[in-house]
Amino acid sequence: MQTLLSMFHTFPLLAGAAFATLSISLISLVFAFFLGILVCAMGFSRSTVLRGLATAHVHFFRGVPLLVQLLLLYYLLPSLGINLSSLAAAIIAVSLCSSAYVAEILRGGFLGIPPGQLEAARMVGLGGLDTLVRIQVPQALRFTLPALVNEMILVIKASSLVSVVGVAELTRTAQNIAASTYKPMEIYFQVGVVYFLINILLARLGALGERRLAKAHQR
């Protein structure tokens, strides 16, 4: 009963914070997606320099913990004379980190397209751009959708680290409530439930999208 009552009180706070978490994650995901496409394209480029840069990007952002990347941006940019709010630093850090994963996912998707199809496309006289838009991209997206949804869930979870630099999202709000109510167990349990529900919902939506795409493909 006590827990129920406290849940009643904290719910509006947590709902607002959940919205902040979702916004940060979604904005970061959009950036990460486009940056990931760029890095993936660089990885397939003919230029050694571009390929090297893409490899370095992927190795660095996948090899260093997100927390360290976050601290790097948060502490180092001001000393370079760039003053960012903690929110901006957080979104940039999460985007950069996630873009490396997205690039690798997309790379896998493009490599998964049978080379015969590309040869066939050239045979029918499709140009490079047409091949990309009509043959490679649709299939690569279909192959990689499950992995991309998984990456979304990872980003939602990773966004909890943003609390460390003081962004008032779900985890930070939970810390504040826990500090003021002295009920850490209840609060963290509730917040865990919120994260879990968001992720379950995302996973379900992803599965739905996957089925849709599979059906569209069969026709």
Place this chain on the structure above:
Amino acid sequence: MNFDPSVLTHNAGAILGGFAVTLETWIVGVLIGILAGLAIALLQLYCGRVVSAVLRGYIEVVRGTPFLIQLFFLYYGGPSIGLELEPVTAGILGLGIYGSAYFAEVFRAGFRSVPRGQLEAGICLCMTRGQMVRRIMLPQMLVIIVPALCNTIIVLSKETAVLSVITVPELTGVLTGIGSSSFAFLEVLVALCIGYLALVELTAWCGRWVERKVGRFMLR
């Protein structure tokens, strides 16, 4: 902004100590995770629907919530049910719990990839369940899952950085501490990146080596 490595050399002892804590929490956490994950995968396989569903729920919850929240729940929430843990213990336990769900999924996929015919052959030879697990399933599965296993181990090595938030004196905690007291953020952050990159690349390299070594058992 200039780079002054003396901050790092003066604190070399503390930094190495932090690295040791990172290694300790990581290795012990991974071992707990692997053992618990293997137990979960086996229980799911052999102990009926109810047990399997309960464990499925455990896996989903652990994988569906942020590691940081799990740590807070364990470390700050624990005392209210009488579970008072040292930061390092809480960190290792948290890492083990978090890893167990991921390892369980890796093992489950591994068990599923053992060809059915081999299990039927085992039954025909009157092998007991334990014999089949030990002599057929585990050896085959361990070869198949090496890449996924290494991947999870690498992910966990990076998660150890999060332990600094619950005041575990590991690499990130020690170095950012030095950074805030000396304002030498550039030096400590570069050192942090190099430390983790070296750890991750080295682990990935070991993983590929093991993969090559066990790879020949796959060629038949």
